[in-house]
Amino acid sequence: MNKLQEHVYLTETILRILKQNRIITILDFLQEDAEKLSTLTKLNLSQILEIRQAIFNKHSANLIIGSTLFVNNITTKKFILTGINSLDTTLVSGIPVGLITEICGLAGSGKSQLCMQLAINFVKESNNIVLYIDTKGDFSAVRIQKILEAHGLSHKDMAVILLKIRVVYIWNIEELIRLLENIKKGVLKIENLSMIIIDSLPCLMFQHFGDNNNMGLTFLNRVINYSRYLSKEFQIGFIFVNIQTRWIDQDITDPEDTESACSIKDLTYNEKRTRCLGKYWKTIPALVIELEKLKLETNSCVTIKVLVTHHINPSAIKSCFINVSAQGVI
Amino acid sequence: MSSEFKIYNATELWQIETSLPSIPTFSQNLDKVLGNDGIQLGSLTELLGLPGSGKTQLCLQLCASVQVPKALGGLNSEALYIDTNSNFTLSRFKEILFSSLAKCQRIMDSSIPIREEDALKKFHYVKAIGLEKFCAFLYQLPNFIRDKPNVKLIVIDSIAFPFKDGISMKQRTGLLFRLVADLQKLTLKNQIAVVLTNEMTTRIGLSTGAIVGSLGDTWSHRCNMRVLLSAPEPLENIRLAAILKSNIVAEDVGKFQITHEGIRDVQ
Amino acid sequence: MTSTKCKVESGIQLLARLTKKTGIQRFYPTIFGNGPNLGEFIEIYSEESTACLLAEFICESLISNELGGPESSVIVFNTDGKLTLDYLINIAKSKILKLSNDNTHKSSTNNINVLLNSILKKMFIVDIYESTQFYITIQNLDFFLIKNPNISLIIFDTLTAFYWDEQDLQKVTKMDLYIKKLLRMIQKVVKDFKVTVIYSRPEYFSTNKEPIENLEPCCEKPVIEQINYRIQIVYNDNGQNHINVRTYDKQFQKAFNIINDEIIWM
Numbered sequence: 001m002n003k004l005q006e007h008v009y010l011t012e013t014i015l016r017i018l019k020q021n022r023i024i025t026i027l028d029f030l031q032e033d034a035e036k037l038s039t040l041t042k043l044n045l046s047q048i049l050e051i052r053q054a055i056f057n058k059h060s061a062n063l064i065i066g067s068t069l070f071v072n073n074i075t076t077k078k079f080i081l082t083g084i085n086s087l088d089t090t091l092v093s094g095i096p097v098g099l100i101t102e103i104c105g106l107a108g109s110g111k112s113q114l115c116m117q118l119a120i121n122f123v124k125e126s127n128n129i130v131l132y133i134d135t136k137g138d139f140s141a142v143r144i145q146k147i148l149e150a151h152g153l154s155h156k157d158m159a160v161i162l163l164k165i166r167v168v169y170i171w172n173i174e175e176l177i178r179l180l181e182n183i184k185k186g187v188l189k190i191e192n193l194s195m196i197i198i199d200s201l202p203c204l205m206f207q208h209f210g211d212n213n214n215m216g217l218t219f220l221n222r223v224i225n226y227s228r229y230l231s232k233e234f235q236i237g238f239i240f241v242n243i244q245t246r247w248i249d250q251d252i253t254d255p256e257d258t259e260s261a262c263s264i265k266d267l268t269y270n271e272k273r274t275r276c277l278g279k280y281w282k283t284i285p286a287l288v289i290e291l292e293k294l295k296l297e298t299n300s301c302v303t304i305k306v307l308v309t310h311h312i313n314p315s316a317i318k319s320c321f322i323n324v325s326a327q328g329v330i
Numbered sequence: 331m332s333s334e335f336k337i338y339n340a341t342e343l344w345q346i347e348t349s350l351p352s353i354p355t356f357s358q359n360l361d362k363v364l365g366n367d368g369i370q371l372g373s374l375t376e377l378l379g380l381p382g383s384g385k386t387q388l389c390l391q392l393c394a395s396v397q398v399p400k401a402l403g404g405l406n407s408e409a410l411y412i413d414t415n416s417n418f419t420l421s422r423f424k425e426i427l428f429s430s431l432a433k434c435q436r437i438m439d440s441s442i443p444i445r446e447e448d449a450l451k452k453f454h455y456v457k458a459i460g461l462e463k464f465c466a467f468l469y470q471l472p473n474f475i476r477d478k479p480n481v482k483l484i485v486i487d488s489i490a491f492p493f494k495d496g497i498s499m500k501q502r503t504g505l506l507f508r509l510v511a512d513l514q515k516l517t518l519k520n521q522i523a524v525v526l527t528n529e530m531t532t533r534i535g536l537s538t539g540a541i542v543g544s545l546g547d548t549w550s551h552r553c554n555m556r557v558l559l560s561a562p563e564p565l566e567n568i569r570l571a572a573i574l575k576s577n578i579v580a581e582d583v584g585k586f587q588i589t590h591e592g593i594r595d596v597q
Numbered sequence: 598m599t600s601t602k603c604k605v606e607s608g609i610q611l612l613a614r615l616t617k618k619t620g621i622q623r624f625y626p627t628i629f630g631n632g633p634n635l636g637e638f639i640e641i642y643s644e645e646s647t648a649c650l651l652a653e654f655i656c657e658s659l660i661s662n663e664l665g666g667p668e669s670s671v672i673v674f675n676t677d678g679k680l681t682l683d684y685l686i687n688i689a690k691s692k693i694l695k696l697s698n699d700n701t702h703k704s705s706t707n708n709i710n711v712l713l714n715s716i717l718k719k720m721f722i723v724d725i726y727e728s729t730q731f732y733i734t735i736q737n738l739d740f741f742l743i744k745n746p747n748i749s750l751i752i753f754d755t756l757t758a759f760y761w762d763e764q765d766l767q768k769v770t771k772m773d774l775y776i777k778k779l780l781r782m783i784q785k786v787v788k789d790f791k792v793t794v795i796y797s798r799p800e801y802f803s804t805n806k807e808p809i810e811n812l813e814p815c816c817e818k819p820v821i822e823q824i825n826y827r828i829q830i831v832y833n834d835n836g837q838n839h840i841n842v843r844t845y846d847k848q849f850q851k852a853f854n855i856i857n858d859e860i861i862w863m
Binding site: 181 | 333335336337338339341366372448503504507508511512533545546548549550575580
């Protein structure tokens, strides 16, 4: 919460008087009765109102009427197709712009592979730029180039695509916050930015485990705030990679249920999967794409089952299959 | 006002990734399965396996391989070995090192002798037993690397051992991820390969089998490449290397053997 | 001079207070019966998204009088909710179509669009991206309400979006207290206006992790820091979803399906 700052009417002396009366932040100022403020500061009422208005002008959001939003909305792109046919069919319109998407799965389920393919597909037939935020060194330009080569692209065409994929290495969550802040403030300008992929968020969040405080969640909140701002105001898509972990739920079956008269209780293990990052993160993404590698016996490609959940109807989970091979993710 | 962040484009990264060769394992089969003809610089590779599966042997071989002369397409660089579980024996390393260099000389048909003391100078050994010593060393690793800019391989044998006791699981995760973030920031920038060994542990009830790498599911995502070493015939020298996870290559299984000379192909 | 300006301000305020304005009573009898009344606060929580129910409430309150709706205006505070304009328009269109067919009204596309446009003109969206902006915009609510006196419903989706950002190393505010503090602030700002407030929160955001019947009871009338309705949305894997509704004197359930992203009560 911002403190009251010096203003043409709010001199240092006046600020000190206000502070003594426990009016320190701009919120304190706004919540205090105008007449009382006038008495305290010896400013007249219209000056107090002017200061109030200045605070509102600077910090309050604007009320946007639905019809204006609608008109502005008509020409904006609300989805970006992934370029992977089965996935696009399942997603119906593609990855949403202005909302947060999550890709999750167990280790080795193909999340980074999918992200690299998405980066290729988002830039290849447009002027779009993708920013790949790498927190674990999984991005491989050589892998991308080999995929493009397998599709028969010329060196020139490959170079054009590679140039449109931008990569930045981020090693802790404070760096991520500063990066997003820099993009928001225009310190870091990326023309035609259409998608930001963060691979992966747990790598940053896990660094805060075991501390006896909630700084990790505070930082995560800030990341989400900036991500929402950028995705809406800059009209870009946001993909966060999350991981799944497995835990075992030990179920004890009722001996009466079994056919034999065996009196030894049977232990069955229920393997459950959790999306990491906790309860706070759980309801943040509007779209969750879960990957599950299938154990099929082909050498040349791996099949991955994809489960898609839109936030509006959490029980309606659609699924499809994608393949990962030397030609990328198809 | 310019930003503190360096934004690369994929072309620049491609040039960086292809500018230096990988570190060969001296088994062509294994090199092929690892993709890129060996362990790529800048990557984070995890070796898993039961005791005796060949993790330490493979690490020692890589420490020798990093010295392969440029004339043979090698790096001619140095290695840092961080020992946390006392599996290292100098005699065995010397055996592997000198065999590997002798092989190089035979191929080069060179008469210039490679002096053993010089070769040993390119190997840096640090004993960091216990969590405190381990963290302390990693903390000043940037200085170490700055003083020894020819280091192109860092081996940590093992990454799990320092965390065995005296730390809660949550704290272990927090500390481990912070250490590895700092480590990878340094090694990616300086194009240094990192190879970690990890131990196996038991988790009953998992659908993929009860024996898994230790440090949990959260850790299993962290490295770029995860290789599971196993010995199909317990008393034989043949080893299998299964790629469990990789950012650049498909899952496959490589085969190699451990000889008195080090890691070699199966004949 | 300056004091005259002040008198003019409160004159407008007085006018707003006295203006006959349609509240949203009986706008959703399935859940609220003859309510909700002005000044009442309604909480919606769920382990998953609350978007479908919020969209229902928003669209129903905007339905024009000629189709049997309250024709009220709505402000939506969009903090970390995921309501999009497209989604709201789809639900609104679906409702208009159903009601037009019922009313033997001309359900021509032209007419639908006219009705849709009038709905959009009564919907106000405020996008909030950070904590300070959130609090200051709440303080600015009275200005919004004076300027648009037909607003009878304010939605906060969600109310808890900036909680973690505001905590610091030294102390962590209890979640229930955090909500109460916000309720107090909002109640103070809107007390002179005839509005109903609905807010959403994630299910875990509660000091007391109990089922709905064991949470703090609801009040019959508007009370500072208290709410009047509590609605829990429970989704089930096989589509057997339901809401649990708690008021000051009763608790009931209602089952629903989601078809084409819209709630259909069973």
